[in-house]
Amino acid sequence: MPQLQAYYDEHASQARQHENSRHQITALVLAITGALVGIVTSVKLAANAWPAASALVVIGLAGYFAAAKYYERFRFHTSIMEAIRGEIERLMAGGVGVTPLSVLRHRGENWHYKNFVWPGWFRTRSNAQANAGSRIARARTHMFWELLHLAVVLLGVILLVMIAYNHGGSDSPADVTIIH
Numbered sequence: 001m002p003q004l005q006a007y008y009d010e011h012a013s014q015a016r017q018h019e020n021s022r023h024q025i026t027a028l029v030l031a032i033t034g035a036l037v038g039i040v041t042s043v044k045l046a047a048n049a050w051p052a053a054s055a056l057v058v059i060g061l062a063g064y065f066a067a068a069k070y071y072e073r074f075r076f077h078t079s080i081m082e083a084i085r086g087e088i089e090r091l092m093a094g095g096v097g098v099t100p101l102s103v104l105r106h107r108g109e110n111w112h113y114k115n116f117v118w119p120g121w122f123r124t125r126s127n128a129q130a131n132a133g134s135r136i137a138r139a140r141t142h143m144f145w146e147l148l149h150l151a152v153v154l155l156g157v158i159l160l161v162m163i164a165y166n167h168g169g170s171d172s173p174a175d176v177t178i179i180h
Helices: 002-042 047-092 101-115 141-167
Strands: none
Touching: 002 047, 002 101, 002 141, 047 101, 047 141
16 A cells, blocks of 8 residues: 555645646736736827737636646546545545556546546536535636736736727837937
8 A cells, every 4th residue: 555655645746747837827927917907008009019918818818728728737646536436435445456546547547538628617527516605616727817818818908999099090010210
């Protein structure tokens, strides 16, 4: 069983690493968002602010998909951990013969790729969570991370609309004449 525990710990560490990476990418996106909003507002939504506002949309989308992928990898490792826990419980109940680690990994991988659904914001993991008394307890944590990135996208779109509205469509990069 020590080998199973070590294998479990390895996947727990990998899952934790993906959660930390998701946090780091979100923090980076939010820091860049602050800088870009500062640029856009410092020029009072001038036409030359459209690249910064457009960058918000791109960075928000990139962060959204990165956060989603980190969540998927987190769930991948937890699926393998569930297979390992099942084996540990089987052995503790008096089961005979240890299932090879490769078989346990294969079980977890198969379950993950067959059952993982994204975005799945309102799906629950257990009956207990599905029947929780509050919406916040029923909600999946990853949806909050992903919604932060979508808020950055929305902010970028709103700023682009405001820039276009303030300039009536004129002074776009194609309309600007460069004087030498």
